[in-house]
Amino acid sequence: MAEPILEMQGVTAHYGRIQALKGISLKVFPGEIVTIIGANGAGKSTTLMTICGIVRATAGEVRYRGEVISSQSPDVLPARGLIQVPEGRRIFPRLTVSENLDMGAFFRKDEDGIRRDRDLVFELFPVLKERRRQPGGTLSGGEQQMLAIGRAIMGRPTVLLLDEPSLGLAPLIVQQIFRIVKSISEENKTTIVLVEQNANLALNLASRGYVLETGSVVLEDDARALLENPDIRKAYLGE
Amino acid sequence: MTRESRRAWLTFAVALGWFFLLLWPLTGIKADGSLTFDQTLAIFWRVAAAAAVLVVFWRLKRKGSFDGAGRGLATARAALARGISVVPAWIWWILLAAGALSYPLLTNRYGQDVAVTVLVYICLGLGLNVVVGLAGLLDLGYIAFYGVGAYTYALLSVNYGLSFWLCLPLAAALAAIAGCIIGYPTLRMRGDYLAIVTLGFGEIVRIILNNWMELTNGPKGIISIPPPSIYVPELEPTLHFVPFELRKITYAYYVILGLAVFTVVAVHRLNFSRIGRAWEAIREDETAAELMGVNTFLLKLLAYAMGAVFGGLAGAFYAARYRFVNPDPFTFIESAMVLAMVVLGGLGSIPGIILGALALIALPEVFRGFELYRMLAFGGAMTVMMLVRPAGLIPAKRMGQRSEERD
Ligand SMILES: Nc1ncnc2c1ncn2[C@@H]1O[C@H](COP(=O)(O)OP(=O)(O)O)[C@@H](O)[C@H]1O
Ligand SMILES: [Mg+2]
Numbered sequence: 001m002a003e004p005i006l007e008m009q010g011v012t013a014h015y016g017r018i019q020a021l022k023g024i025s026l027k028v029f030p031g032e033i034v035t036i037i038g039a040n041g042a043g044k045s046t047t048l049m050t051i052c053g054i055v056r057a058t059a060g061e062v063r064y065r066g067e068v069i070s071s072q073s074p075d076v077l078p079a080r081g082l083i084q085v086p087e088g089r090r091i092f093p094r095l096t097v098s099e100n101l102d103m104g105a106f107f108r109k110d111e112d113g114i115r116r117d118r119d120l121v122f123e124l125f126p127v128l129k130e131r132r133r134q135p136g137g138t139l140s141g142g143e144q145q146m147l148a149i150g151r152a153i154m155g156r157p158t159v160l161l162l163d164e165p166s167l168g169l170a171p172l173i174v175q176q177i178f179r180i181v182k183s184i185s186e187e188n189k190t191t192i193v194l195v196e197q198n199a200n201l202a203l204n205l206a207s208r209g210y211v212l213e214t215g216s217v218v219l220e221d222d223a224r225a226l227l228e229n230p231d232i233r234k235a236y237l238g239e
Numbered sequence: 240m241t242r243e244s245r246r247a248w249l250t251f252a253v254a255l256g257w258f259f260l261l262l263w264p265l266t267g268i269k270a271d272g273s274l275t276f277d278q279t280l281a282i283f284w285r286v287a288a289a290a291a292v293l294v295v296f297w298r299l300k301r302k303g304s305f306d307g308a309g310r311g312l313a314t315a316r317a318a319l320a321r322g323i324s325v326v327p328a329w330i331w332w333i334l335l336a337a338g339a340l341s342y343p344l345l346t347n348r349y350g351q352d353v354a355v356t357v358l359v360y361i362c363l364g365l366g367l368n369v370v371v372g373l374a375g376l377l378d379l380g381y382i383a384f385y386g387v388g389a390y391t392y393a394l395l396s397v398n399y400g401l402s403f404w405l406c407l408p409l410a411a412a413l414a415a416i417a418g419c420i421i422g423y424p425t426l427r428m429r430g431d432y433l434a435i436v437t438l439g440f441g442e443i444v445r446i447i448l449n450n451w452m453e454l455t456n457g458p459k460g461i462i463s464i465p466p467p468s469i470y471v472p473e474l475e476p477t478l479h480f481v482p483f484e485l486r487k488i489t490y491a492y493y494v495i496l497g498l499a500v501f502t503v504v505a506v507h508r509l510n511f512s513r514i515g516r517a518w519e520a521i522r523e524d525e526t527a528a529e530l531m532g533v534n535t536f537l538l539k540l541l542a543y544a545m546g547a548v549f550g551g552l553a554g555a556f557y558a559a560r561y562r563f564v565n566p567d568p569f570t571f572i573e574s575a576m577v578l579a580m581v582v583l584g585g586l587g588s589i590p591g592i593i594l595g596a597l598a599l600i601a602l603p604e605v606f607r608g609f610e611l612y613r614m615l616a617f618g619g620a621m622t623v624m625m626l627v628r629p630a631g632l633i634p635a636k637r638m639g640q641r642s643e644e645r646d
Pocket of ligand 2: 044045087
């Protein structure tokens with residue numbers, strides 16, 4: 001296989017005295033969809049935040065395109081193609097939909113390219129075009145999730161980190177969002193790291209999966225194998 | 240009487256009782272220890288009657304008695320709006336400019352004095368708005384930058400004879416540096432901590448001004464600061480330029496008008512720039528902004544520095560206008576006043592803040608007789624505002640003008 005585009009080696013992270021990550025190691029290869037599943041509080045969000053440098057790794061390394069990024073300032077990473085859609089969407093509620101999208105392209109200077117990407121986002125999510133002048137906070141939950149994903153696309157991600165995009169959404173909307181995630185992966189060759197509690201959906205979309213429990217990776221395998229693993233079926237697929 | 244209206248009148252009675260309890264200690268307790276009720280009751284009955292009339296109107300409105308009139312009013316307003324939009328915008332701008340420029344010709348010294356004060360506070364309010372309204376960082380010590388600007392001009396002109404026009408950018412630069420000094424340690428703080436530290440910073444600056452005798456001459460202040468001067472051409476004997484001091488209040492008015500226009504244009508441009516959008520993103524969700532590649536550290540520092548610049552400019556003007564500075568005007572209450580203007584007018588809204596400055600400076604001048612109750616009226620007005628217009632007099636428009644897409 002090729003070199004991993006994103007790699008964590010023995011990464012630990014703390015909130016004050018609480019240790020949230022107890023030595024996470026994982027590899028993500030170019031173009032694949034990898035999912036991280038695990039119960040509430042397992043450390044999935046902390047893992048993504050540590051990759052992005054918002055939470056500082058207290059030991060271990062995060063490598064992106066072969067370079068150690070765990071000591072870099074978080075604001076340089078989006079320009080290098082590492083972009084996260086955080087848990088709970090976290091759009092800017094009082095900025096308009098258009099302004100939210102522009103924030104996604106904050107580090108870019110190529111006006112034409114930005115305009116083209118905005119049209120692309122509007123094509124993916126026509127509802128955002130209709131609502132482009134209204135404050136992001138007035139959108140419904142599903143629309144806000146679309147805005148959060150659209151905002152990330154505006155940065156032309158090489159690796160897109162998605163934290164529980166299905167959280168609190170109706171099944172129909174979740175399917176729509178997963179379809180779009182898939183199309184982003186297929187059309188743009190974007191590498192995707194998908195954190196989910198909805199293990200069934202995530203494992204059906206991804207090629208490989210990691211299972212997190214209280215800050216450690218307890219299992220890693222092909223998504224197919226995980227889907228058929230009886231322990232996983234019992235713990236995460238509700239059987 | 241319906242249950243709802245009984246409730247309304249009961250609330251009204253409680254509010255009146257409360258008002259009396261607040262009012263009586265202010266007016267009824269004399270310095271010699273005697274207690275009187277006459278004066279208190281005189282004020283109380285008038286306020287009570289006025290409030291009762293308002294409540295009656297409000298009740299009738301709730302019942303729909305004014306629906307006809309309301310509809311008439313709405314059509315009238317729509318017609319007016321149409322009438323206004325028929326005339327192109329640039330005509331309004333010209334009228335506004337003509338009004339502002341001819342103002343000193345139409346008013347007396349007192350009117351000009353009030354206008355100058357209003358314009359100073361517009362500069363301060365818009366500067367503070369960059370920090371509080373756009374970046375969402377509470378700053379309770381903003382007036383310190385006003386002080387830094389004032390002392391910069393005072394010291395440089397008195398000690399080194401530098402001209403006002405040269406001192407303006409210097410005052411702005413020094414205020415910006417002061418902004419960074421306060422900004423730096425507070426960058427990791429939020430909410431209450433930020434409030435306390437900025438409050439402390441404001442006091443520290445005032446105390447330094449008070450105690451650093453060798454530099455600032457302490458509480459006695461600095462006197463005979465030169466007013467701004469310009470060079471005017473003279474033809475005799477040959478063409479040459481002579482300095483002309485802008486001493487009169489009319490000239491001061493034009494100087495601060497220029498500064499205020501500069502501030503409005505600058506803050507408007509900042510507001511609708513990439514940086515302005517990033518500030519608002521930080522205000523909305525700092526972590527999300529960071530995930531979009533915003534260097535939140537640098538941008539917050541920049542917000543403090545840019546906000547301070549306008550305070551510094553206004554401060555330099557202050558020193559030049561009164562030709563005297565001491566530390567007295569740079570107290571917390573002034574910071575609170577400027578903050579009140581920003582909140583009252585509408586966070587992030589330039590026309591709102593201009594209106595806020597007018598409301599808080601010009602109105603008290605109109606009601607000079609009530610000087611004593613100013614703070615009481617002030618608190619009451621703020622409370623009412625927060626209830627009826629929580630986003631300010633003119634809330635900031637959020638219609639996507641900030642987007643590159645303008646169709
Ligand atoms: N800001 C925080 N401060 C303190 N503890 C936190 C914070 N965020 C998360 N934690 C703790 O870290 C652990 C991992 O949390 P998280 O990464 O959010 O889990 P997940 O995303 O898998 O639900 C949990 O025990 C949680 O309580
Ligand atoms: Mg989580």
